[in-house]
Amino acid sequence: MKPNLGRILFLWIIAVGQLWGAYQWSVLEAPKILAVGQSGIVRYECRFDSSAAEYSIKLKLNDTPLYKTSILTEQDKVVGGKRIETFDVLITPKTSGTIKINTEAVVRFTGLGAVENTVLGRDNLSKDDIVEEKANLPSITLVANKNMMTLTGKLTLEVRSDTRMVRAHEPLHLSVIVRGAGSLDKMTPYKLNISGVKVFAELPQQSLTPSPQGFEGEVSQEFALVADKSYTIEPLSLSYFDTAKNQIVTLKSKPIYVEVGEGYALSSLLDVPEINDYGTLKRYALYLFFIGLGAGFNEAARWLWKYRPVRKKRTFWESASTLSELVRILSLSGEKRFDEVIRALEEGKMDLREAKKRLRSQEEKQ
Amino acid sequence: MITTINAIRAEVAKVVVGHEKMIDGLLIGLLCEGHILIEGIPGLAKTTTVKALSKTLGLGFKRVQFTPDLLPSDILGAEVYDPQNNGFKIKKGPIFTNLLLADEINRAPAKVQSALLEVMQEHQVTLGDESFKLSPPFLVMATQNPIENEGVYPLPEAQLDRFMLKLRVGYNTTEEELAIARRVASSTYEEIEAVIDHATLEKLKEKVRSIHIDEEVERYMITLVQATRNPQEFGLSEIKRYIQFGASPRVSIDLFKASRAVAFLRGKEFVTPSDILSILKDIMRHRIVLSYEAEAENIDVDTLIEQIAKAVPIP
Structure with missing residues (x-):
């Protein structure tokens, strides 16, 4: 079969047609x-x-x-x-x-x-x-x-506190939970501003899964409120566009009155010290004492070493026990410095004790 | 007489600090006509001392540095051809002097050592047909270096025996070395003057020969020599194996001579055992031949001499 343009075009149309x-x-x-x-x-x-x-x-x-x-x-x-x-x-x-x-x-x-x-x-x-x-x-x-609201869907608002009565400076824990389905991912965190109350807020925790309305699940936010006087948590509101009702819905929580009682005494908040526990100062004093003791021992050891009794070097003639032995030892050394002592010993002018004394004094001079 | 000796010492002391034992040894050699072998490491003023002594005595002095290529004729001299007279004439070597310093004698081969030692014994040199008597005094002072072993020819025992004394020279004391360093650094050398002449020296020798030795002391000397030959007879059986040959009769002769000289130098008229003992090691140490066992056990000959001296009762 001869290839021609019409045949190629036909096959291409068939192929593309098959694909489409x-x-x-x-x-x-x-x-x-x-x-x-x-x-x-x-x-x-x-x-x-x-x-x-x-x-x-x-x-x-x-x-x-x-x-x-x-x-x-x-x-x-x-x-x-x-x-x-x-x-x-x-x-x-x-x-x-x-x-x-x-x-x-x-x-x-x-x-x-x-x-x-x-x-x-x-x-x-x-x-x-x-x-x-x-x-x-x-x-x-x-x-x-048109919709001016960021939040849409079907939502609920829950505001709850762990207690309604606290002592002064004792924290109260407040949870704000928004549940439902909708654009929960766009929810902005709440900010509490209560006069005389210190507010510690955590970032919102999202627990969401995708759904036909956007996301389904809940967004929760925890607060810790500390005050020394009683106070009221004003109602929190949540406005969203209700897709079912096709209108804006505003949810409001109930106000929460928190009664703040007398606080704990400072002493009652501290741990009771154990009987055998040393205070920091006492401990450091003990350390210093041991360091001082070590330094003292070291100095004492040095002093003792410095003034230790040193045995005098025994000279070669010290072993002589008789006159003739001393003469022999001194003579054999051949040293001229002993000539005088040798002569004195030979002439009987010096006894052994005197000779050794003389020799010692000679050694010391040297 | 002793004043003359002190004058010699004082002159030598002008250039030599310390080393009194070496100076006394040299004087003993001079007075007894005995040759001296000095052993010590280089730089201990051995040559300086000998030179100073020769100047003090007003004697002739020659120094020969012994080397492996030295020939006997380099020391003794030789017959050389004289073209003017058409014959041979005698060219005398450095041996023709009074004090000869043979420096590092163990560096020359045996034939040179033998030539020298023959002269030491005979005091006579034969060159060609002619014999020449050396004018007295003739004293050889040889030095050898104990720290080198290579390229040296140790002197045979028979030749060592011809040396009257073998002196061991040690280092100076701290104070002496300080004095040497100061003296050399400031170059303050005093001129040495001759304090005696040959006639005075002969008189000194005569005086030494007249020093009395008691018979007991003489026997003591002989006993000491015999103890080196048979130490077991003196209760020294344990050192017998260390001694191959004991001291020769030359030791006895030299002990007699040297002890007299020591007594003389000490200003005494007679010899006492202390004089003998003080020179005993210098006379004996090169004449006792140690056995192989002693060499192997690194036994020092001086220690053996001390043991022998301890074993022989002093009269």
Whole structure:
């Protein structure tokens, strides 16, 4: 068969037609009216002609000045050998008016070559093996009503204190809990300002899960209030746009009167000292004493060493016990300095004791 | 007479600080006509002392530095051809002097040592057909360095025996060394003058020979020498194995001579045992031949002499 332009064009149209004809997008559910800040669910469905295992879909979410989309759930199932993929997309209008929402998706077809390469562990996977195409989902139009409130949904407010009577300077714990479903993520922390009361506030703790209204769960905030006089916690209010009633609702808590009694005496707040426990000063004094004792011992040891009795060096002639022995020892040394003593000993002019005394004095002089 | 000796000492002391024992040893050698071997490390004024002594005595002095390539003719002299007379004439060597300093005698080979030692014994040199008597006094003072072992030729025992004394020179005391350093640093040397002449020296020798030795003391000397040969007879069996050969008869002769000189230097008319003992080590230490065991056990000959002296009763 000769290749010609008409034949190639025909085959291309067939191929593209096959690709385009493989799936179809539709909108199953979409809100018509929403308030600004209120979230609504749009349910998109992609229905394939086959089980379509080679396809994957990724939605492109938008965050425009008019609205914001975020994905809530994604379901994938095969019914009667045909794949159906459902996306629940949360749409939150940012401004009032008619808003046209266009959502795109990227459909990726993984070719046989890519699968083969992956299975075999080849690293020469080229882009040609994967075909991506942009799919424009059916557009929807909704009307966003005006809403001045940041919070929307269906909410409740709970304010509770652990007690109503405290002693002076004893803290009272106050919990503010906002529960429900809606735009709870946008909730701003409460600020308490009570005259004569020191307020210690924690940051709000969020325990939220995504829901068709936005988020569901609770936001709680803890306070510790310390005062020396009785005081009243004024009612706390929570205003939000009730999406069910389509109106602004303001919730108010009841005022809480806190009776502050006489405080504890300072002495009664301190720990009772143990009998055997040394005070800091006593302890340091003890340390100083031991250091001083050590230094004293050291100095004493040095003194004793310095003035220790030193045995005088025994000279070689000290061992002589007789005159002749001393003469012999001195003579054998051959040293001239002993000549005088030797002569005196030989002439009998000096006894042994005297000779040794003389020799010692000679040694000392040297 | 003793004043003359003191005058000699005083002159030598002008250049030599300390070392009285070495000076006395040299004087003993001079008075007894005995040769001296001085052992000591370099720099202990051995040569200076000998030179000073020769000047003091007004005697001729020559110094020969012994080296391995020294020949006997370098010391004794030789017959040399005289072209003017068309014959040979005698060229006398440095041996023809009164005091010869043989420096580092153990550095020269045996033939040179032998040539020198022959002259020491005979006081006569034969060059060619002619014999020359050395004019007295003739005294050889040899030095040797005990710290070097390589490149040295130790003197054989027979040759060592010809030295009357072997003096060991030690370091000076602290005060003496301080005086030496000051003197050398300031270069204040005094001129040495001759205080005696040859005739006076002969008179001194005559005086020494006249010093009396009692028979008991004479026997004491002989007993000391015999004790080196048979120490076991004096209760020194334990040192017998350390001595290969005891002192020779020359030791007895030299002991007789030297003890007289010691007594003379001490200003005495007779010899006492202390005179003998004071010179005993210097006379004996190079003449007792130690055994291999003594060498192996590092036994010092002086210690053995001390033990012998202790074992022999003093009269």
